[in-house]
Amino acid sequence: MVKYKVNSDGKIDDEAVFQPLVYTAVYGSDVYYESLMIFLESIVKYGKYDGKIAIFSDRKKEEMAKYIPESVSDRVVIVAMDHKDYSQRYVSSSFAMEDFSPIIYFDNDIVFNSSVHPILQRVAQASGICVVTENESYPEMSSKRIADITDDRRIGNWWGLEIIRSDSNCSDKILPLANSGIIGWSDYCIFRAVGRLVFDLYHSKPNEGVAKWFGDQPFLNYALVRTGLVDYEALRNTCRFLGSTESFSGERRGLVHFNWARNEDKPRRMRAYMDYLILNKVNEP
Template sequence: MMLLREFLRRLPMYLISYNGEVIHNNGDNYYTKKINDLNYDDIINVDIDPVYQNMNKEDDYIFLKEQPEFYCNFENFGKVTGIYNKKTRAVSFKNNDGKYLCFEGNNLVFTRDEANLWESFCPIDEKFIKKLQYVILNKWISKRTGEIFDGKNITFCSDFIMKIGTFSIDIRSQHVADFEEYKFIGFCDTWKFEEFLLYNPLIYITAYSSKSVLNQLSLCVRALRNFADFDGRIIVMSNEDTTSIRSICSMDGDDNIDVDHMDPKDFVGYVCSKFSILGKDIYSGYQPVMYLDPDIIFNSDLNKMLQEATLTEDICAPLEDFHRVQTHVPVGAGLIQLDSLTPSPYAAGFNGGTIIFPNTDNTKVKEFLDAARRSITNIGEFFGRDFNLWADQEVINYLSIKNFNINTSCISKYAKYVDHNPSINENLTGFVHFWGHDSDKKSELMKIYFDKVEYIRYKLEKS
């Protein structure tokens, strides 16, 4: 039974029948509508006695309390008695003649002598309905199985069940607080605790000013669309406008590519602008949120990687297992030594060119991004703005050792690093990050590799 202390405090309350549909009335005509297709002007509402609003059904069950009857007022029938039915775990309504309310055909009538499933209802408020509608409008990953479920395929069926794939969630057991923006929990098969995570990925990329960097961006975005099967939203942090970026990326008709206009003045600004995503609506409501440097080409479907990262609910980045944080400056050794930290001599750093955040409302993400921005500022003021040659990567590796423990086990297996000949990467198993060269050389190597991937995929499709 829903926790009525939460659900029934708001008036009016609406009635869901046993088949998961909401009861409506238009004149003499009663009818039901699915959760995602309601006529709010016609929904029947019921005022619940405040005494019943304060009941906690879970506590009452645990402590074996008896439930009193309570009074409520129907918009259509006046004052009736409400009874919590322990058999159906829902509410039945009885009139002064002792008859129970039932929905029969197109009629809502007091005709039954007993209250069974058809004579039981779940009173819920508009807030709860909005939560269910949000679930239906989005895609979700099962924390248990890793399966993706499209909300539009969720169905409501008999016994107050919301069916998600093979999961049967009893809405009588749900609370409004179970449904959050990025996660919801469900009690399946009456008692099994399950979690479902929002899957609505966004990718953002930084690309400023130089022609070679914008060339890298073009190859990166085209690979995402053509090789990585990513059709979600892409945001480019740039001092270019949206029309220019879409043209540069050869994606003029792609309305899912937008620009977060930024105007940094130096290297520190370029590489650290990636941390300026909090409090911006364009990044809110997405999960996961992946940052990319433009010198990266995905060569295969990246959705599996995004899904794995989502399930961790961590901040994820690929390991540089050949660079030790105690000794390698680009992964934070200088800051770690200055702060007298003693990580394991075997501890490797991670690469800040690919970072996956759960979402921008996540507490850990907020703390991490805030700490990164403030650390970069404070270090720059104390030692000078050019103290960190790898400004962003040094700081975030230092912060990971210090406090945040970035997850490097999830996506590292997908990462390859190229500093010489891109032909060494024959297997299309993830992404390739081009480094170790100036910007123009990166663009050249990326173009060679892009053409190679295009050829390999063409040969695979033909075979």
């Protein structure tokens, strides 16, 4: 982000701003808060992150104390949730984000395994919304025009295929397969503009069925396709997706997202992976 101001000579000065913000949203059972604790441990230990962290939560600060590691407690801001659903990640509620750049949302079932700073730098310099895609896992969904996709496995709606295909402006585009668990915004202006679009789509009456079954991800993908405000390169090859059974690897892309693990398996697998990193003496190069 660049800030402009008029100097004492009556000319315009510009100043590059790098003041990153990481934020996440957590609500519901203790399982999600246990995942949050591991997420925070890893972003400090392996992510080497020393900036501000905003946590949108349905619990009060004193109730969350046991889930906030001491190593990060002085940089965490707890923000009361306005919306206890997936749409909270697209609005700032009472927390002022205007002065931060970049702004990155992470799901709290992510473990960092190397420095997050290269990611922060790339997002800050990006010209669009930075996302991680799942096209490696589903190449048949991202290798042809949206109008030509044959969704034999009926999985396309996880990325908004039907709603996107129903908009004639999108038929010649490619389905992003963006995962909404990691979203990078270069500054607050783009966060506010596109985030509000996704928020409004999620809460739109005609979209109730899609929101109920598939969450926010279809609407993020629709907004990316329709606006074209997307950068696929900044976060390419930074994340590996895991569930409850896959073996761990020494590969360090930066992020491991346990989005396929369910319920108690999430924090269990996250903790096991942290133990794996410690056992294998994984340190920042």
